[in-house]
């Protein structure tokens with residue numbers, strides 16, 4: 001072992017990988033591979049060529065993988081269920097068209113997301129509308145567009161949606177967003193009676209039942225079911241099971257009190273993906289099977305007809321399909337600590353590390369290398385020491401300015417949360433399919449920046 005590898009091994013950090021040239025298929029899009037010349041390709045297109053044509057940083061999205069994941073979720077749940085893609089993870093007109101073609105539904109939670117969905121031709125009845133504070137104007141627009149459901153989040157909103165639907169002479173389908181007292185994150189979940197958060201109407205204290213009573217009292221509203229979303233980046237199904245049980249109990253109470261047997265339940269999104277090889281996500285088949293079993297069992301016990309199930313994966317569909325391609329600008333070894341690798345992006349294109357302490361991996365993609373591993377921290381170019389993309393990872397010790405590196409699993413909540421901090425120009429999203437690449441969201445320009453700044 002060389003001195004650099006020894007000092008690297010003494011650091012707390014990720015496991016030393018056996019071979020830095022290997023791309024772990026868990027964290028990379030399906031179409032990504034390293035070619036015989038050492039250059040990484042996606043759908044057979046070399047990242048070096050993509051960098052030349054589209055510049056860096058850039059989000060490179062494997063369209064075939066995106067579509068395959070849509071189909072995997074849809075097939076796993078079958079014709080008796082609906083899969084709503086959570087648009088907030090990443091939404092563009094191309095994505096909306098792919099979803100429409102693959103037969104998925106779409107969740108939006110703002111006027112901007114609704115406008116994107118409608119503009120790209122998603123049928124309104126396949127759109128669900130979320131949010132804890134939809135404005136009256138947003139509600140009116142959603143009802144006028146004919147969205148398939150509005151997931152109501154407060155008593156005030158019930159009155160607002162009822163009013164908007166009455167004024168437009170329509171009957172709007174709604175679900176109740178219920179907080180079931182389950183908080184799930186990664187491998188843990190907590191089941192409590194109460195949840196201290198801004199979303200939804202609580203089961204505890206009877207808020208959700210009161211919401212049902214009020215909705216059923218409005219002729220302009222049709223209550224189709226109840227909705228629960230318990231967290232994000234979840235690997236453990238136990239939280240979904242508790243949530244499903246509590247939601248079915250609520251359906252039973254609504255039937256007993258009002259004689260209304262609601263036909264739908266939505267169990268939300270939040271399924272985790274592999275950001276690093278250590279993560280172990282659930283497969284769609286497994287999720288679908290467990291949820292169907294538990295809902296079926298609970299409904300049998302309560303003497304209820306089994307409702308139509310829907311789910312709302314965002315991250316689990318788009319997250320693994322993209323990586324962010326960067327060029328290395330500087331390599332700064334800090335003796336006895338680690339080496340800082342600065343790339344040409346940063347917290348403006350991926351805020352998740354700074355915001356959530358998210359873990360990512362990174363690889364040298366413009367060439368293979370036999371050099372020793374060195375412990376690195378990959379950082380951006382922003383004026384902020386918290387501007388970290390990958391906190392701890394290994395890259396080859398011969399890494400040099402001009403090399404291209406890529407951070408995988410950046411399809412979800414990266415472009416969607418991108419900012420103009422330091423007047424950074426937000427990177428493009430380049431979709432690759434059948435050996436061809438095309439820009440689906442173009443790179444921002446200085447002209448774009450200055451156009452908003454009216455002086």
Ligand SMILES: *Cc1c(COP(=O)(O)O)cnc(C)c1O
Nearest residue numbers: 086229232269270312313314315
């Ligand atoms: C964010 C969100 C989702 C999607 O979450 P993922 O972690 O991306 O799967 C689904 N439903 C609701 C209501 C959400 O707020």
